[in-house]
Amino acid sequence: xxxxxxxxxxxxxxxxxxxxxxxxxxxxxxxxxxxxxxxxxxxxxxxxxxxxxxxxxxxxxxxxxxxxxxxxxxxxxxxxxxxxxxxxxxxxxxxxxxxxxxxxxxxxxxxxxxxxxxxxxxxxxxxxxxxxxxxxxxxxxxxxxxxxxxxxxxxxxxxxxxxxxxxxxxxxxxxxxxxxxxxxxxxxxxxxxxxxxxxxxxxxxxxxxxxxxxxxxxxxxxxxxxxxxxxxxxxxxxxxxxxxxxxxxxxxxxxxxxxxxxxxxxxxxxxxxxxxxxxxxxxxxxxxxxxxxxxxxxxxxxxxxxxxxxxxxxxxxxxxxxxxxxxxxxxxxxxxxxxxxxxxxxxxxxxxxxxxxxxxxxxxxxxxxxxxxxxxxxxxxxxxxxxxxxxxxxxxxxxxxxxxxxxxxxxxxxxxxxxxxxxxxxxxxxxxxxxxxxxxxxxxxxxxxxxxxxxxxxxxxxxxxxxxxxxxxxxxxxxxxx
Amino acid sequence: xxxxxxxxxxxxxxxxxxxxxxxxxxxxxxxxxxxxxxxxxxxxxxxxxxxxxxxxxxxxxxxxxxxxxxxxxxxxxxxxxxxxxxxxxxxxxxxxxxxxxxxxxxxxxxxxxxxxxxxxxxxxxxxxxxxxxxxxxxxxxxxxxxxxxxxxxxxxxxxxxxxxxxxxxxxxxxxxxxxxxxxxxxxxxxxxxxxxxxxxxxxxxxxxxxxxxxxxxxxxxxxxxxxxxxxxxxxxxxxxxxxxxxxxxxxxxxxxxxxxxxxxxxxxxxxxxxxxxxxxxxxxxxxxxxxxxxxxxxxxxxxxxxxxxxxxxxxxxxxxxxxxxxxxxxxxxxxxxxxxxxxxxxxxxxxxxxxxxxxxxxxxxxxxxxxxxxxxxxxxxxxxxxx
Numbered sequence: 123x124x125x126x127x128x129x130x131x132x133x134x135x136x137x138x139x140x141x142x143x144x145x146x147x148x149x150x151x152x153x154x155x156x157x158x159x160x161x162x163x164x165x166x167x168x169x170x171x172x173x174x175x176x177x178x179x180x181x182x183x184x185x186x187x188x189x190x191x192x193x194x195x196x197x198x199x200x201x202x203x204x205x206x207x208x209x210x211x212x213x214x215x216x217x218x219x220x221x222x223x224x225x226x227x228x229x230x231x232x233x234x235x236x237x238x239x240x241x242x243x244x245x246x247x248x249x250x251x252x253x254x255x256x257x258x259x260x261x262x263x264x265x266x267x268x269x270x271x272x273x274x275x276x277x278x279x280x281x282x283x284x285x286x287x288x289x290x291x292x293x294x295x296x297x298x299x300x301x302x303x304x305x306x307x308x309x310x311x312x313x314x315x316x317x318x319x320x321x322x323x324x325x326x327x328x329x330x331x332x333x334x335x336x337x338x339x340x341x342x343x344x345x346x347x348x349x350x351x352x353x354x355x356x357x358x359x360x361x362x363x364x365x366x367x368x369x370x371x372x373x374x375x376x377x378x379x380x381x382x383x384x385x386x387x388x389x390x391x392x393x394x395x396x397x398x399x400x401x402x403x404x405x406x407x408x409x410x411x412x413x414x415x416x417x418x419x420x421x422x423x424x425x426x427x428x429x430x431x432x433x434x435x436x437x438x439x440x441x442x443x444x445x446x447x448x449x450x451x452x453x454x455x456x457x458x459x460x461x462x463x464x465x466x467x468x469x470x471x472x473x474x475x476x477x478x479x480x481x482x483x484x485x486x487x488x489x490x491x492x493x494x495x496x497x498x499x500x501x502x503x504x505x506x507x508x509x510x511x512x513x514x515x516x517x518x519x520x521x522x523x524x525x526x527x528x529x530x531x532x533x534x535x536x537x538x539x540x541x542x543x544x545x546x547x548x549x550x551x552x553x554x555x556x557x558x559x560x561x562x563x564x565x566x567x568x569x570x571x572x573x574x575x576x577x578x579x580x581x582x583x584x585x586x587x588x589x590x591x592x593x594x595x596x597x598x599x600x601x602x603x604x
Numbered sequence: 605x606x607x608x609x610x611x612x613x614x615x616x617x618x619x620x621x622x623x624x625x626x627x628x629x630x631x632x633x634x635x636x637x638x639x640x641x642x643x644x645x646x647x648x649x650x651x652x653x654x655x656x657x658x659x660x661x662x663x664x665x666x667x668x669x670x671x672x673x674x675x676x677x678x679x680x681x682x683x684x685x686x687x688x689x690x691x692x693x694x695x696x697x698x699x700x701x702x703x704x705x706x707x708x709x710x711x712x713x714x715x716x717x718x719x720x721x722x723x724x725x726x727x728x729x730x731x732x733x734x735x736x737x738x739x740x741x742x743x744x745x746x747x748x749x750x751x752x753x754x755x756x757x758x759x760x761x762x763x764x765x766x767x768x769x770x771x772x773x774x775x776x777x778x779x780x781x782x783x784x785x786x787x788x789x790x791x792x793x794x795x796x797x798x799x800x801x802x803x804x805x806x807x808x809x810x811x812x813x814x815x816x817x818x819x820x821x822x823x824x825x826x827x828x829x830x831x832x833x834x835x836x837x838x839x840x841x842x843x844x845x846x847x848x849x850x851x852x853x854x855x856x857x858x859x860x861x862x863x864x865x866x867x868x869x870x871x872x873x874x875x876x877x878x879x880x881x882x883x884x885x886x887x888x889x890x891x892x893x894x895x896x897x898x899x900x901x902x903x904x905x906x907x908x909x910x911x912x913x914x915x916x917x918x919x920x921x922x923x924x925x926x927x928x929x930x931x932x933x934x935x936x937x938x939x940x941x942x943x944x945x946x947x948x949x950x951x952x953x954x955x956x957x958x959x960x961x962x963x964x965x966x967x968x969x970x971x972x973x974x975x976x977x978x979x980x981x982x983x984x985x986x987x988x989x990x991x
Contacts, residue, residue: 123759123788125779126937127772146772148779150759150788159785162634162681165643166673198924241910244917246845261925297861301814407812407980409710439645475702503646510648510668517666517929 123148174513176540179526180366187354188377191526192369193361193516200364201261201519204274205357205527208255208350209389215330215338216346219291221251223343224258226287228276233284236277243269247277253328254463255531261520264363268372271358275376279351288340299332306405306412306473306572309595313570314469316597317401318416319393325462326393331596353380359526362519390464392421398565400587402603403595404575411573412473415486417566419460419467423532427466428545429557434459434468435504436496436554437489441470445485449478457489463532467561476573480581483569490567494558501551508546605665605675606765606934611756612659614730614795614872618741619700622656624753626696627746629654632678633685637692640678647671651931658731659871661757662938666931669769673778680782683762686753693746697737704736712813714981716970720821723805723968724875730795731872758789765934797872804990805968806892810975811982816882817972818860818892823965824876827869833957834867834876836949839915840907841865842878846915848906849878852898859883859891876962888971899963904951912949 125146180192208217225247231239240247245262258274302308312329319326358373360366395418405412420426438457445455460467470489474482496504516522529538571578575592582590582603590603613619631637644652644665651666663682665675708714717735725732764783766775800823824834842849842865849863862881868874882891926932969990972982 123779123783124763125776126763126765126934127767127770127775146776148759148764148776148783150784150786158634158685161677161781162685164634166677168647168668168670169673171668171670197928199928241845241914244914244921246918246921262921263924294861410706439642473706475705507645507648510671511650513648514666514668515650518925519928 123150174509174543176543177516179539181530182370184353184374184377186377186380186382187352188356188358188373188380189530190358190360190369190373191530192359192364192366193522193526194364194366195362195516195519195522197362197519198263199261199519200264200267200360200362201259201523202267202271202274202364203357203359203361203520203523203527204258204278205359205531206256206258206278206350207355207357207531208251209355212324212327213342213346214253214328215334216343217251217256218330218335219288219295219338220343220347221249221256223283223288223291224249224256224277224281226291227282227284228273229280229282230276231273232282236273239273243273245270247274249277253325257527259520259523261362264365267360267364268368271369271372272376278356279376279380281347283340283344283347285340288343292335292338296332296335299330299335303331303595306408306410309403309405309572310412310414310471310570313401313403313572313593313595313597314414314416314568316593317399317568317570318396318418318467319465320396321597323393324390325465352383353377354382356380357527357530359523359530361516361522361526390462392464393418395566396568397589398587399568399589399591400582400585401568401570402575402578402582402590402592403570403572404592404600405572406574406576408572408574409475410473411476411479411571411578413471413479413483413486413569413571415470415483415567415569416460417468417490417562417568418465419561422461422463422466424466425545426557426560428542429549429553430459430466430468430561431508431546432501432504432549433493433496433554433557433562435508436493436500437468437470439500439504439507440489440492445472445482445489449474449482449485476578479571479573479578480585483571483585487567487569490558490562491564494555494562496551496554498551501549501554505546505549509543512543512546605667605672605767606931606938607663607679608763608765608938609661609757610659610761610763610871611661611792612657613733614658615756615792616752617733619656619733619735619737620741620744620749620752621661621756622700622737623693623696623744624749624757625654625656625661626700627688627692627749628682628686628753628757630692630696631687631689632681633687634681635678643674643678647674651929653931658733660939662935664931664935666929672766672768672770673782676778676782679764680786683757683759683783684786686750686757688746688750688753690746693744693749697741700737701739701741704734704738708735709979709981712980713809713811713817713819713970713972716809716819716972716982719807719970719984720819720875720968723803723807724800724821724823724966725873726798726801729797729800729872731797731870755789756792759783759786760789760791763938765938767930767934767937794871800873800966802964802966804966806988806990807968807970807984808986808988809970809972809982810978810985811972812976812978812980813972813974813982815861816888816974817970818878818880818882818888818895819970819972820878820892820895820967822876822962822967824867824874824961826871826873830957830961831867831869831874832946833949833953834869834874834961835919836912836915837954837957837962838865838867838876839918840911840954843915844918846911846918848911849880849895849898853880853891853894854883857894859886859894888973892969892971899958902955902958904955907951907954909951912951912954916949 227233243266248259316326419430455472592600648668649665653664840846842863853860860880861883866877880891
């Protein structure tokens, strides 16, 4: 058997060995040994775990409020992320079109000049929006950092928004939405948003449909960009092999002249807790059903939110250990956090053959009950898994920048890596039980099932949900089953 | 950490290598049912992955350095202590068949790859296997799968890579500890496939899909022959930033809305694929005809130096991103990915490669039309052999 070993590309805290590689061959015997040695019988004990040393984050703010965070990790690439915190404004469709249009040309590099400037550097710029921010992200060889920072700042601050490009982008987004909306997974997400947050809450309509995209007006997009462009909303995160000394003057040059706006929009109020119900969305002919179950949790980065991380991990373990094997699922069951600033929570998602719907829905709901009553061993296991994974999670430069930007956006800043570990470490069974009582009670979950309603109609009354309703893709009520 | 066996679905009929790998993951002599996932997760594992391709079976994981022996223990048990109970086999078979249902029957145009393999590879060719395990596959017994395991999943067919905070000598000592007593087995040489045809086939397909599509797949030389050139050619024709096909067929002629190309390296003959999304108001046949006309007349003048430089940069960037993580670097080392270094490719190189390595070889063209009553995965409406 060939064995290849190579030095790490360096740990997050930074140790400086150059990568090396050795190729060897391990001799094996012509026929297997008849006896089984003792070491085969039990898993090997871990060797001593090195002390966690918090990564050194450099942080500074410009006088106008632009926040800059960097974390050095030796490797082949540097990553820069510029985050414009849009907050949640009722402009989901506008922002979805605005984000990619930021790189359609700038005042200094109009038209195709911006793309040519990036091509000259041999780099690529990705721009994408989420519910609360727009990110510009690029990963490139370290020597391109200063030039790329300048280009990214141009895209963020002085886009020209050429109208033909806007028209094409709007048509593309709407057409793509048209073409994909009826896929079960794409129907499930907005249906859960509406059911969980309510159609009147801003979180209830964050996913624009084709008609909303087509209705976006050019002038409104330009005005929206101007309205959200405030230095106190901008976060610059640098990760990987970046020149930290050159970072400050480059950021000052790009953003120093911006003037801070006097006011910021009011933060989003937490949504009301919904009533327990099951929403069915028809997907004629689908062989499988898509299930998404959600429960609301605490606001992001609160103490309860850290408990939520452990609770979700407990569920994840249970899901792997039990449901996947019991129901014969493979890689199609996920437990994730909700992650809105004003509402955390849990989302459990699975897809399965239609005939297994009753069993799967029951198992998914039982996960919530299980997490509420988790014992010391399950909680300790979850804590340990989170902390072990966290210690080495930042391998990619772009992942580092995502972590830095997230901490700067939601806080706690600066010592955030340390607080994360402390809070997770201090999560006890009692805290988990209290969390369960507050957030996971049986009356709380909302579930969406997307599938062939005609084929599963007979099963709906026996699913054990008091309130079952069918809605169409736009959220309009079709019928109630109870 | 990455363990690669040079054993893929090509090496067992009906893609049963997938069932073998699933059984290895489910239970081995000293690792109970479900313990593989549970132990790795408890150790803080990330990037836990496995797959079976035509050419290889791969297991991968990133572990804290303090727990790296766990993967050696698990993988050596898989290699040397296969558990062949019939229940495990039946569950692995059922899971594999269900996976095919989801990824083939339940997927838009899911039948495409099955059909392409059937058309491009003659009877008896190792690559003429279905994608995944079919429900209808002749059910084997666990004992037969054991035979497959004990013949193929042996040290002689394996490469193990460790990347991280390890010293080579300590790592090799540990590997010897866990794997040294296992039977080395017989190295399986690369199968010798029958001669490949040079046919060109067109399949008119009906599927309940939103976008009408054209998918053309050619045979190409086995890796690593022309690998760097074909990788760059794919990036030039329909890559991340350079997209000659899209500029020609979408921007200039309005026949398609999207065009991409892919090079799929394989040991016994690679594949080169072009996918077009047909613009509303046009037909897949029109788009395909325009594509072949463009490729027929492609010359060095088609590829200007700036586009080639852009594509080259993107290929290099993808490689750097792979090298950025321990698991990516381990995967690359295990596979022995061809070096990117070499003299700069010219327009003449790409033009020649397009004609000689791709266009002159056998191909299958799938014209996907939207038919609302047809299966999502698709069905063949007509088959035509082209001159």
